[in-house]
Amino acid sequence: MPDRNTVDNSPVAAPGQHDVSKAQQAVEERLIETVLQSFDGCQDPRLKQVMQALVRHLHAFVREVRLTEGEWNKAIEFLTEVGHITDDRRQEFILLSDVLGASMQTINVNNEACGDATEATVFGPFFVDDAPRIxxxxxxxxxxxxxxxxxxxxxxxxxxxxxxxxxxEVWEADEDGFYDVQYTDNRVSGRAHLFSDEQGEFRFWGLTPTPYPIPHDGPVGRMLEATGRSPMRASHLHFMVSAPQLRTLVTHIFVRGDELLESDTVFGVKDSLIKDFVQQPAGTATPDGRELDDRTWARARFDIVLAPA
Structure with missing residues (x-):
């Protein structure tokens, strides 16, 4: 650790920073060491590791951009607003994590490739427990x-x-881009759960996915607007699949040909999850004999492979 009694005001250019004197660097580094040492008494090794790493990276960020006090206060105001708008029907913190790529990176870290197991992607903020069974x-x-x-x-x-x-578990937005929980009438639609049969097969009717914006009437939406980013998500259908002794899979399937595949605002698209949603002309016989009153429909196939737990 630098000697706090040593005074050297000669400028030193730190990577990504304005010129910072050696004396100033010493002050900043002493604080980091002090904060790190404050966790030395932590009895949980994992918690200690996480908290000390958080401190190192957070302080590195502050020092790299030379964060102003006004900017830090703005950040606190922003996070406070994210908390205030979050309730049991809207999860703004998940939105924030998603648009910063933190959700997707956490998924990458926790779902290492295993054979031909289906790839995971973001959970999203609209899952609801106790969806009806079909x-x-x-x-x-x-x-x-x-x-x-x-x-x-x-x-x-x-x-x-x-x-x-x-x-x-399957859930999706309607053609207007809204999930049931975004309506105020307590409807339950666009979501359900079912179980694979003895051959591991499944089949159901849903809706052909369409693009939609994430909720952008709150602080996360204003952040996207300020940074010139779109709130749009590529068309997708959510799945969560679980079985004993196997890794629970949280994923989507995406519509091949969607122009938003390269710019999904939560970075959730993976090539292996892009599927053909084949359009069927009106009057085409359905697999189960369902009558659709001369409406067009689509069909898609998704074969799921679960990794070991």
Missing amino acids: EQGGDLSGGAAGQPCWVEGTVRDTEGKPVPNARI
């Missing part, structure tokens, strides 16, 4: 507006064995 071939739309879409596939493990009775 049987094989059921309709999760719940009256939500949109083009009917038949989705089918299998659930297997990395050895290719079918996974029966896997719980499959």
